[in-house]
Amino acid sequence: MTPASRRYAREFLPAMAAYAVILMASTWFLRSIEAIPLRALLALLPFVPVVYAARALLHFLHAMDEFQRKLQLEAFALAALALTLGSFALGLLAAADVIAPPVDLVLMLVLPAFCVLHGLFACVAARRYR
Amino acid sequence: MKSRIRELREARGWSQLELGERLGVSRQTVNAIETGKYDPSLPLAFRIARLFEKRIETIFQYEDEA
Numbered sequence: 204m205t206p207a208s209r210r211y212a213r214e215f216l217p218a219m220a221a222y223a224v225i226l227m228a229s230t231w232f233l234r235s236i237e238a239i240p241l242r243a244l245l246a247l248l249p250f251v252p253v254v255y256a257a258r259a260l261l262h263f264l265h266a267m268d269e270f271q272r273k274l275q276l277e278a279f280a281l282a283a284l285a286l287t288l289g290s291f292a293l294g295l296l297a298a299a300d301v302i303a304p305p306v307d308l309v310l311m312l313v314l315p316a317f318c319v320l321h322g323l324f325a326c327v328a329a330r331r332y333r
Numbered sequence: 334m335k336s337r338i339r340e341l342r343e344a345r346g347w348s349q350l351e352l353g354e355r356l357g358v359s360r361q362t363v364n365a366i367e368t369g370k371y372d373p374s375l376p377l378a379f380r381i382a383r384l385f386e387k388r389i390e391t392i393f394q395y396e397d398e399a
Contacts, residue, residue, distance in 0.1 A: 205359070268358035270371050332365045 207266035214259035221252040253314070274328045282320035286313065335394045339367040341385045356380055 204212075226249040233245050264272060293309070296302045342352050342363075349363040356363070356377070365371035366381075373381065382389040 268362050269374050270362035
């Protein structure tokens with residue numbers, strides 16, 4: 204494990220742990236609170252650790268050497284392309300009333316789907332240059 | 334682009350990992366440069382040339398793809 208990977212793990216894992224805890228807590232509190240401003244605050248609370256996780260990812264990108272950064276950025280580009288094409292196709296199907304996906308779920312799945320796609324493309328790129 | 338990095342590295346008895354540590358890059362990066370799958374940036378090419386005490390054009394040879 205490189206120092207950059209260790210730093211990434213040190214920053215990313217606590218952020219994700221905090222996300223899980225805050226998400227559970229905010230979901231629990233949201234059941235009993237009706238005031239809209241407070242509900243908005245509670246709903247957005249899990250967003251804070253996600254920003255920290257994104258910051259950890261940016262630190263990791265900057266700590267990489269130029270070739271590794273190239274691989275990661277290629278994987279980001281391909282993930283963005285796959286995700287936007289996929290969501291465009293979903294939008295077309297929804298507009299034609301073929302499917303009716305729940306908007307909140309679809310919006311919340313964008314980030315995890317992007318992470319999964321990035322991981323897949325990064326693995327493919329790493330194998331290509333091994 | 335062709336390079337003589339593998340030859341120069343092996344002449345010094347360094348592994349790809351050792352060379353990567355000296356250059357501040359990963360073993361995977363050294364391998365990609367040696368196999369011609371990745372062309373290093375100009376600053377990295379200069380660092381390589383300085384490390385091997387050679388002129389940059391004696392380490393890297395541009396191959397016209399046409």
